[in-house]
Amino acid sequence: MKKKSKVHGFNFVQEECIWMRSGIVAFKRCENAFDCTTCAFDKAMSAAIQTGREKAGRKVRPFREESKERSYMERVCRHMLTGRVAVRKCGNDFRCDVCEFDQMLEDVDAIHPMGAVPIVTVAGYRYSDSYYYHLGHAWARVEYGGRVRVGLDDFGWKLVGRADAVEVPGPGNRVRQEKEGFTLHRESNTAHVLSPVDGTVLAVNVDSLHDPRLAHDDPYVNGWLYLVEPEALKKNLEPLYFGEMGKEWLYGEAERLLQIVMGDAAAMAATGSPPVDDVYGQVPEVGWDRLVREFFRT
Structure with a gap:
Protein backbone atom coordinates (compact mmCIF):
# COMPACT_ATOMS: atom_id res chain seq x y z
CA MET A 1 0.00 0.00 0.00
CA HIS A 112 7.45 25.47 18.88
CA PRO A 113 5.71 22.40 17.41
CA MET A 114 3.15 23.28 14.76
CA GLY A 115 -0.14 22.58 16.45
CA ALA A 116 -1.94 19.59 17.88
CA VAL A 117 -2.64 16.47 15.85
CA PRO A 118 -5.49 13.93 15.97
CA ILE A 119 -4.69 11.19 18.46
CA VAL A 120 -6.42 7.79 18.47
CA THR A 121 -5.98 4.71 20.64
CA VAL A 122 -4.49 1.56 19.13
CA ALA A 123 -4.36 -1.50 21.40
CA GLY A 124 -4.50 0.91 24.33
CA TYR A 125 -1.62 3.11 23.13
CA ARG A 126 -1.87 6.68 21.84
CA TYR A 127 -1.16 6.97 18.13
CA SER A 128 -1.25 9.65 15.43
CA ASP A 129 -1.56 8.55 11.82
CA SER A 130 0.02 11.88 10.78
CA TYR A 131 3.46 10.74 11.93
CA TYR A 132 6.06 8.33 10.58
CA TYR A 133 7.28 5.62 12.97
CA HIS A 134 10.61 3.84 13.07
CA LEU A 135 10.75 0.17 14.00
CA GLY A 136 12.51 1.22 17.21
CA HIS A 137 9.57 3.48 18.24
CA ALA A 138 11.01 6.91 17.46
CA TRP A 139 8.58 9.06 15.49
CA ALA A 140 9.25 11.61 12.75
CA ARG A 141 6.94 14.52 11.97
CA VAL A 142 7.55 16.32 8.66
CA GLU A 143 6.95 20.05 8.95
CA TYR A 144 7.25 23.32 7.06
CA GLY A 145 10.28 23.50 4.81
CA GLY A 146 10.77 19.73 4.95
CA ARG A 147 12.28 19.78 8.43
CA VAL A 148 11.59 16.83 10.73
CA ARG A 149 10.67 16.85 14.42
CA VAL A 150 11.62 13.71 16.37
CA GLY A 151 10.36 12.06 19.55
CA LEU A 152 9.52 8.72 21.18
CA ASP A 153 6.07 7.20 20.75
CA ASP A 154 3.63 6.36 23.55
CA PHE A 155 4.44 2.65 23.37
CA GLY A 156 8.12 3.37 23.92
CA TRP A 157 7.45 5.60 26.91
CA LYS A 158 5.17 2.98 28.46
CA LEU A 159 7.98 0.44 28.21
CA VAL A 160 10.51 2.50 30.19
CA GLY A 161 8.10 4.48 32.36
CA ARG A 162 9.24 7.88 33.58
CA ALA A 163 12.89 8.27 32.61
CA ASP A 164 15.28 10.05 34.94
CA ALA A 165 17.05 11.76 32.05
CA VAL A 166 17.04 12.07 28.26
CA GLU A 167 20.17 12.78 26.20
CA VAL A 168 19.86 14.19 22.68
CA PRO A 169 22.49 15.44 20.21
CA GLY A 170 22.94 19.19 20.35
CA PRO A 171 22.37 21.63 17.48
CA GLY A 172 24.88 21.14 14.68
CA ASN A 173 25.35 17.43 15.36
CA ARG A 174 24.47 14.89 12.67
CA VAL A 175 22.20 11.89 13.18
CA ARG A 176 21.91 8.81 10.99
CA GLN A 177 18.94 6.58 10.33
CA GLU A 178 19.38 3.20 12.08
CA LYS A 179 22.09 4.70 14.32
CA GLU A 180 21.72 6.03 17.87
CA GLY A 181 19.46 9.08 17.85
CA PHE A 182 18.90 9.74 21.55
CA THR A 183 19.34 8.02 24.91
CA LEU A 184 17.02 7.35 27.86
CA HIS A 185 18.26 6.82 31.41
CA ARG A 186 16.43 5.28 34.34
CA GLU A 187 18.26 4.42 37.55
CA SER A 188 21.42 2.61 36.35
CA ASN A 189 19.84 1.56 33.06
CA THR A 190 20.39 3.05 29.60
CA ALA A 191 18.38 2.69 26.39
CA HIS A 192 19.62 3.93 23.02
CA VAL A 193 16.84 4.80 20.55
CA LEU A 194 17.56 4.69 16.82
CA SER A 195 17.16 7.82 14.70
CA PRO A 196 14.31 7.68 12.16
CA VAL A 197 16.10 9.98 9.67
CA ASP A 198 19.48 11.28 8.51
CA GLY A 199 20.23 14.93 9.08
CA THR A 200 21.62 17.76 11.19
CA VAL A 201 20.03 18.78 14.48
CA LEU A 202 18.68 22.34 14.36
CA ALA A 203 17.06 22.65 17.80
CA VAL A 204 16.34 20.64 20.94
CA ASN A 205 13.40 20.76 23.33
CA VAL A 206 14.97 21.93 26.58
CA ASP A 207 11.66 21.50 28.40
CA SER A 208 11.64 17.75 27.72
CA LEU A 209 15.30 17.48 28.68
CA HIS A 210 14.78 19.30 31.97
CA ASP A 211 11.65 17.31 32.79
CA PRO A 212 11.30 13.97 30.91
CA ARG A 213 7.79 13.61 32.37
CA LEU A 214 6.65 16.11 29.73
CA ALA A 215 7.72 13.78 26.92
CA HIS A 216 6.18 10.80 28.73
CA ASP A 217 2.83 12.52 29.27
CA ASP A 218 2.60 14.40 25.94
CA PRO A 219 4.88 12.52 23.52
CA TYR A 220 3.44 13.79 20.23
CA VAL A 221 3.26 17.56 20.66
CA ASN A 222 5.01 19.32 23.55
CA GLY A 223 7.15 16.28 24.35
CA TRP A 224 9.19 16.34 21.12
CA LEU A 225 12.95 15.93 21.55
CA TYR A 226 14.79 17.56 18.63
CA LEU A 227 14.32 19.11 15.19
CA VAL A 228 16.34 17.92 12.18
CA GLU A 229 17.29 19.34 8.79
CA PRO A 230 17.04 16.07 6.81
CA GLU A 231 19.52 14.98 4.17
CA ALA A 232 17.59 12.26 2.36
CA LEU A 233 14.00 12.77 3.46
CA LYS A 234 12.17 10.88 0.72
CA LYS A 235 14.51 7.91 1.01
CA ASN A 236 14.35 7.93 4.82
CA LEU A 237 10.56 7.92 4.93
CA GLU A 238 10.21 4.83 2.74
CA PRO A 239 10.96 2.20 5.44
CA LEU A 240 8.97 3.98 8.17
CA TYR A 241 5.45 3.04 9.23
CA PHE A 242 2.66 5.50 8.47
CA GLY A 243 -1.15 5.70 8.63
CA GLU A 244 -2.98 2.36 8.58
CA MET A 245 0.28 0.48 8.16
CA GLY A 246 1.47 2.06 11.38
CA LYS A 247 -1.64 0.94 13.21
CA GLU A 248 -1.15 -2.65 12.08
CA TRP A 249 2.47 -2.54 13.20
CA LEU A 250 1.53 -1.14 16.62
CA TYR A 251 -1.10 -3.85 17.12
CA GLY A 252 1.62 -6.39 16.43
CA GLU A 253 4.01 -4.75 18.90
CA ALA A 254 1.31 -4.77 21.60
CA GLU A 255 0.61 -8.46 21.04
CA ARG A 256 4.30 -9.30 21.16
CA LEU A 257 4.71 -7.40 24.42
CA LEU A 258 1.84 -9.36 25.95
CA GLN A 259 3.46 -12.62 24.96
CA ILE A 260 6.67 -11.53 26.65
CA VAL A 261 5.08 -10.11 29.78
CA MET A 262 2.13 -12.50 30.18
CA GLY A 263 0.72 -12.63 33.73
CA ASP A 264 -1.22 -9.64 35.01
CA ALA A 265 -0.36 -7.35 32.11
CA ALA A 266 -1.75 -9.84 29.58
CA ALA A 267 -4.86 -10.35 31.64
CA MET A 268 -5.43 -6.59 31.88
CA ALA A 269 -5.18 -6.09 28.12
CA ALA A 270 -7.33 -9.14 27.44
CA THR A 271 -10.15 -7.66 29.52
CA GLY A 272 -9.94 -4.32 27.74
CA SER A 273 -8.12 -2.48 30.52
CA PRO A 274 -5.40 0.04 29.66
CA PRO A 275 -1.90 -1.38 29.11
CA VAL A 276 0.70 -1.10 31.84
CA ASP A 277 2.05 2.46 31.87
CA ASP A 278 5.45 1.43 33.23
CA VAL A 279 6.31 -2.08 32.08
CA TYR A 280 9.82 -2.03 33.49
CA GLY A 281 8.67 -0.76 36.87
CA GLN A 282 5.60 -2.97 37.24
CA VAL A 283 6.95 -6.14 35.67
CA PRO A 284 10.66 -6.01 36.61
CA GLU A 285 11.19 -9.72 35.99
CA VAL A 286 11.04 -9.09 32.24
CA GLY A 287 14.21 -7.05 32.55
CA TRP A 288 15.31 -3.71 31.10
CA ASP A 289 17.80 -5.23 28.68
CA ARG A 290 15.22 -7.50 27.12
CA LEU A 291 12.68 -4.72 26.66
CA VAL A 292 15.29 -2.51 25.01
CA ARG A 293 16.58 -5.31 22.79
CA GLU A 294 13.13 -6.50 21.70
CA PHE A 295 11.42 -3.15 21.05
CA PHE A 296 14.07 -0.46 20.61
CA ARG A 297 16.09 -2.89 18.47
CA THR A 298 19.39 -1.91 20.09
Whole structure:
Protein backbone atom coordinates (compact mmCIF):
# COMPACT_ATOMS: atom_id res chain seq x y z
CA MET A 1 0.00 0.00 0.00
CA LYS A 2 1.47 3.35 -1.07
CA LYS A 3 2.03 5.87 1.71
CA LYS A 4 0.24 9.20 1.52
CA SER A 5 2.61 11.82 2.87
CA LYS A 6 1.53 14.27 5.53
CA VAL A 7 3.19 17.63 6.10
CA HIS A 8 2.30 19.78 9.10
CA GLY A 9 1.87 23.53 8.83
CA PHE A 10 0.00 23.43 5.51
CA ASN A 11 -3.61 23.24 4.44
CA PHE A 12 -3.28 22.22 0.84
CA VAL A 13 -6.16 20.83 -1.18
CA GLN A 14 -4.68 17.42 -2.04
CA GLU A 15 -1.19 18.86 -1.54
CA GLU A 16 -1.09 21.21 -4.52
CA CYS A 17 2.29 22.66 -5.48
CA ILE A 18 2.82 26.40 -4.93
CA TRP A 19 3.12 26.85 -8.70
CA MET A 20 -0.29 25.25 -9.19
CA ARG A 21 -1.90 27.23 -6.39
CA SER A 22 -0.58 30.49 -7.84
CA GLY A 23 -2.00 29.63 -11.27
CA ILE A 24 1.32 29.48 -13.11
CA VAL A 25 1.00 25.77 -13.98
CA ALA A 26 -2.24 23.88 -14.55
CA PHE A 27 -1.46 20.80 -12.48
CA LYS A 28 1.34 19.83 -10.09
CA ARG A 29 1.40 18.02 -6.76
CA CYS A 30 4.17 18.63 -4.24
CA GLU A 31 6.63 15.74 -4.01
CA ASN A 32 9.26 17.42 -1.85
CA ALA A 33 7.55 17.98 1.53
CA PHE A 34 6.96 21.62 0.52
CA ASP A 35 10.64 22.36 0.78
CA CYS A 36 10.85 24.69 -2.23
CA THR A 37 14.50 25.52 -1.57
CA THR A 38 15.62 21.99 -2.54
CA CYS A 39 12.90 21.22 -5.09
CA ALA A 40 14.13 20.35 -8.60
CA PHE A 41 10.80 21.39 -10.14
CA ASP A 42 10.91 24.76 -8.40
CA LYS A 43 14.47 25.35 -9.61
CA ALA A 44 13.55 24.42 -13.17
CA MET A 45 10.47 26.64 -13.21
CA SER A 46 12.36 29.56 -11.70
CA ALA A 47 15.13 29.20 -14.26
CA ALA A 48 12.64 28.99 -17.13
CA ILE A 49 10.79 32.08 -16.00
CA GLN A 50 13.87 34.10 -15.14
CA THR A 51 15.42 33.55 -18.57
CA GLY A 52 12.15 34.05 -20.45
CA ARG A 53 12.48 30.58 -21.99
CA GLU A 54 9.93 29.54 -24.61
CA LYS A 55 7.47 27.23 -22.91
CA ALA A 56 4.30 25.69 -24.28
CA GLY A 57 4.59 27.79 -27.44
CA ARG A 58 4.58 31.17 -25.71
CA LYS A 59 7.09 33.54 -24.19
CA VAL A 60 7.18 33.30 -20.40
CA ARG A 61 8.02 36.59 -18.73
CA PRO A 62 10.29 36.71 -15.69
CA PHE A 63 8.31 36.04 -12.52
CA ARG A 64 9.40 39.20 -10.72
CA GLU A 65 8.73 41.42 -13.71
CA GLU A 66 5.22 40.01 -13.99
CA SER A 67 4.57 40.23 -10.25
CA LYS A 68 5.52 43.91 -10.13
CA GLU A 69 2.66 44.72 -12.49
CA ARG A 70 0.12 43.16 -10.16
CA SER A 71 -1.60 45.23 -7.53
CA TYR A 72 -0.52 44.74 -3.94
CA MET A 73 -3.77 42.91 -3.16
CA GLU A 74 -3.02 40.39 -5.91
CA ARG A 75 0.42 39.56 -4.57
CA VAL A 76 -0.55 36.69 -2.28
CA CYS A 77 2.21 35.43 0.00
CA ARG A 78 2.95 31.73 -0.43
CA HIS A 79 2.23 31.20 3.27
CA MET A 80 -1.30 32.43 2.64
CA LEU A 81 -1.63 30.15 -0.39
CA THR A 82 -0.72 27.17 1.74
CA GLY A 83 -2.97 28.13 4.64
CA ARG A 84 0.04 28.81 6.87
CA VAL A 85 -1.32 32.29 7.70
CA ALA A 86 -4.83 33.65 7.20
CA VAL A 87 -3.94 36.89 5.38
CA ARG A 88 -0.58 37.99 4.04
CA LYS A 89 0.36 39.93 0.91
CA CYS A 90 3.82 39.76 -0.63
CA GLY A 91 5.69 43.06 -0.71
CA ASN A 92 9.00 41.44 -1.59
CA ASP A 93 8.51 40.33 -5.22
CA PHE A 94 8.25 36.69 -4.04
CA ARG A 95 11.86 36.62 -2.84
CA CYS A 96 11.29 34.28 0.10
CA ASP A 97 15.04 33.77 0.53
CA VAL A 98 15.49 37.38 1.71
CA CYS A 99 12.10 37.82 3.37
CA GLU A 100 12.19 38.68 7.09
CA PHE A 101 8.64 37.36 7.58
CA ASP A 102 9.59 34.00 6.07
CA GLN A 103 12.68 33.79 8.31
CA MET A 104 10.62 34.70 11.37
CA LEU A 105 8.27 31.78 10.71
CA GLU A 106 11.21 29.41 10.40
CA ASP A 107 12.72 30.64 13.68
CA VAL A 108 9.41 30.24 15.53
CA ASP A 109 8.80 26.76 14.12
CA ALA A 110 12.24 25.59 15.21
CA ILE A 111 11.21 25.96 18.85
CA HIS A 112 7.45 25.47 18.88
CA PRO A 113 5.71 22.40 17.41
CA MET A 114 3.15 23.28 14.76
CA GLY A 115 -0.14 22.58 16.45
CA ALA A 116 -1.94 19.59 17.88
CA VAL A 117 -2.64 16.47 15.85
CA PRO A 118 -5.49 13.93 15.97
CA ILE A 119 -4.69 11.19 18.46
CA VAL A 120 -6.42 7.79 18.47
CA THR A 121 -5.98 4.71 20.64
CA VAL A 122 -4.49 1.56 19.13
CA ALA A 123 -4.36 -1.50 21.40
CA GLY A 124 -4.50 0.91 24.33
CA TYR A 125 -1.62 3.11 23.13
CA ARG A 126 -1.87 6.68 21.84
CA TYR A 127 -1.16 6.97 18.13
CA SER A 128 -1.25 9.65 15.43
CA ASP A 129 -1.56 8.55 11.82
CA SER A 130 0.02 11.88 10.78
CA TYR A 131 3.46 10.74 11.93
CA TYR A 132 6.06 8.33 10.58
CA TYR A 133 7.28 5.62 12.97
CA HIS A 134 10.61 3.84 13.07
CA LEU A 135 10.75 0.17 14.00
CA GLY A 136 12.51 1.22 17.21
CA HIS A 137 9.57 3.48 18.24
CA ALA A 138 11.01 6.91 17.46
CA TRP A 139 8.58 9.06 15.49
CA ALA A 140 9.25 11.61 12.75
CA ARG A 141 6.94 14.52 11.97
CA VAL A 142 7.55 16.32 8.66
CA GLU A 143 6.95 20.05 8.95
CA TYR A 144 7.25 23.32 7.06
CA GLY A 145 10.28 23.50 4.81
CA GLY A 146 10.77 19.73 4.95
CA ARG A 147 12.28 19.78 8.43
CA VAL A 148 11.59 16.83 10.73
CA ARG A 149 10.67 16.85 14.42
CA VAL A 150 11.62 13.71 16.37
CA GLY A 151 10.36 12.06 19.55
CA LEU A 152 9.52 8.72 21.18
CA ASP A 153 6.07 7.20 20.75
CA ASP A 154 3.63 6.36 23.55
CA PHE A 155 4.44 2.65 23.37
CA GLY A 156 8.12 3.37 23.92
CA TRP A 157 7.45 5.60 26.91
CA LYS A 158 5.17 2.98 28.46
CA LEU A 159 7.98 0.44 28.21
CA VAL A 160 10.51 2.50 30.19
CA GLY A 161 8.10 4.48 32.36
CA ARG A 162 9.24 7.88 33.58
CA ALA A 163 12.89 8.27 32.61
CA ASP A 164 15.28 10.05 34.94
CA ALA A 165 17.05 11.76 32.05
CA VAL A 166 17.04 12.07 28.26
CA GLU A 167 20.17 12.78 26.20
CA VAL A 168 19.86 14.19 22.68
CA PRO A 169 22.49 15.44 20.21
CA GLY A 170 22.94 19.19 20.35
CA PRO A 171 22.37 21.63 17.48
CA GLY A 172 24.88 21.14 14.68
CA ASN A 173 25.35 17.43 15.36
CA ARG A 174 24.47 14.89 12.67
CA VAL A 175 22.20 11.89 13.18
CA ARG A 176 21.91 8.81 10.99
CA GLN A 177 18.94 6.58 10.33
CA GLU A 178 19.38 3.20 12.08
CA LYS A 179 22.09 4.70 14.32
CA GLU A 180 21.72 6.03 17.87
CA GLY A 181 19.46 9.08 17.85
CA PHE A 182 18.90 9.74 21.55
CA THR A 183 19.34 8.02 24.91
CA LEU A 184 17.02 7.35 27.86
CA HIS A 185 18.26 6.82 31.41
CA ARG A 186 16.43 5.28 34.34
CA GLU A 187 18.26 4.42 37.55
CA SER A 188 21.42 2.61 36.35
CA ASN A 189 19.84 1.56 33.06
CA THR A 190 20.39 3.05 29.60
CA ALA A 191 18.38 2.69 26.39
CA HIS A 192 19.62 3.93 23.02
CA VAL A 193 16.84 4.80 20.55
CA LEU A 194 17.56 4.69 16.82
CA SER A 195 17.16 7.82 14.70
CA PRO A 196 14.31 7.68 12.16
CA VAL A 197 16.10 9.98 9.67
CA ASP A 198 19.48 11.28 8.51
CA GLY A 199 20.23 14.93 9.08
CA THR A 200 21.62 17.76 11.19
CA VAL A 201 20.03 18.78 14.48
CA LEU A 202 18.68 22.34 14.36
CA ALA A 203 17.06 22.65 17.80
CA VAL A 204 16.34 20.64 20.94
CA ASN A 205 13.40 20.76 23.33
CA VAL A 206 14.97 21.93 26.58
CA ASP A 207 11.66 21.50 28.40
CA SER A 208 11.64 17.75 27.72
CA LEU A 209 15.30 17.48 28.68
CA HIS A 210 14.78 19.30 31.97
CA ASP A 211 11.65 17.31 32.79
CA PRO A 212 11.30 13.97 30.91
CA ARG A 213 7.79 13.61 32.37
CA LEU A 214 6.65 16.11 29.73
CA ALA A 215 7.72 13.78 26.92
CA HIS A 216 6.18 10.80 28.73
CA ASP A 217 2.83 12.52 29.27
CA ASP A 218 2.60 14.40 25.94
CA PRO A 219 4.88 12.52 23.52
CA TYR A 220 3.44 13.79 20.23
CA VAL A 221 3.26 17.56 20.66
CA ASN A 222 5.01 19.32 23.55
CA GLY A 223 7.15 16.28 24.35
CA TRP A 224 9.19 16.34 21.12
CA LEU A 225 12.95 15.93 21.55
CA TYR A 226 14.79 17.56 18.63
CA LEU A 227 14.32 19.11 15.19
CA VAL A 228 16.34 17.92 12.18
CA GLU A 229 17.29 19.34 8.79
CA PRO A 230 17.04 16.07 6.81
CA GLU A 231 19.52 14.98 4.17
CA ALA A 232 17.59 12.26 2.36
CA LEU A 233 14.00 12.77 3.46
CA LYS A 234 12.17 10.88 0.72
CA LYS A 235 14.51 7.91 1.01
CA ASN A 236 14.35 7.93 4.82
CA LEU A 237 10.56 7.92 4.93
CA GLU A 238 10.21 4.83 2.74
CA PRO A 239 10.96 2.20 5.44
CA LEU A 240 8.97 3.98 8.17
CA TYR A 241 5.45 3.04 9.23
CA PHE A 242 2.66 5.50 8.47
CA GLY A 243 -1.15 5.70 8.63
CA GLU A 244 -2.98 2.36 8.58
CA MET A 245 0.28 0.48 8.16
CA GLY A 246 1.47 2.06 11.38
CA LYS A 247 -1.64 0.94 13.21
CA GLU A 248 -1.15 -2.65 12.08
CA TRP A 249 2.47 -2.54 13.20
CA LEU A 250 1.53 -1.14 16.62
CA TYR A 251 -1.10 -3.85 17.12
CA GLY A 252 1.62 -6.39 16.43
CA GLU A 253 4.01 -4.75 18.90
CA ALA A 254 1.31 -4.77 21.60
CA GLU A 255 0.61 -8.46 21.04
CA ARG A 256 4.30 -9.30 21.16
CA LEU A 257 4.71 -7.40 24.42
CA LEU A 258 1.84 -9.36 25.95
CA GLN A 259 3.46 -12.62 24.96
CA ILE A 260 6.67 -11.53 26.65
CA VAL A 261 5.08 -10.11 29.78
CA MET A 262 2.13 -12.50 30.18
CA GLY A 263 0.72 -12.63 33.73
CA ASP A 264 -1.22 -9.64 35.01
CA ALA A 265 -0.36 -7.35 32.11
CA ALA A 266 -1.75 -9.84 29.58
CA ALA A 267 -4.86 -10.35 31.64
CA MET A 268 -5.43 -6.59 31.88
CA ALA A 269 -5.18 -6.09 28.12
CA ALA A 270 -7.33 -9.14 27.44
CA THR A 271 -10.15 -7.66 29.52
CA GLY A 272 -9.94 -4.32 27.74
CA SER A 273 -8.12 -2.48 30.52
CA PRO A 274 -5.40 0.04 29.66
CA PRO A 275 -1.90 -1.38 29.11
CA VAL A 276 0.70 -1.10 31.84
CA ASP A 277 2.05 2.46 31.87
CA ASP A 278 5.45 1.43 33.23
CA VAL A 279 6.31 -2.08 32.08
CA TYR A 280 9.82 -2.03 33.49
CA GLY A 281 8.67 -0.76 36.87
CA GLN A 282 5.60 -2.97 37.24
CA VAL A 283 6.95 -6.14 35.67
CA PRO A 284 10.66 -6.01 36.61
CA GLU A 285 11.19 -9.72 35.99
CA VAL A 286 11.04 -9.09 32.24
CA GLY A 287 14.21 -7.05 32.55
CA TRP A 288 15.31 -3.71 31.10
CA ASP A 289 17.80 -5.23 28.68
CA ARG A 290 15.22 -7.50 27.12
CA LEU A 291 12.68 -4.72 26.66
CA VAL A 292 15.29 -2.51 25.01
CA ARG A 293 16.58 -5.31 22.79
CA GLU A 294 13.13 -6.50 21.70
CA PHE A 295 11.42 -3.15 21.05
CA PHE A 296 14.07 -0.46 20.61
CA ARG A 297 16.09 -2.89 18.47
CA THR A 298 19.39 -1.91 20.09
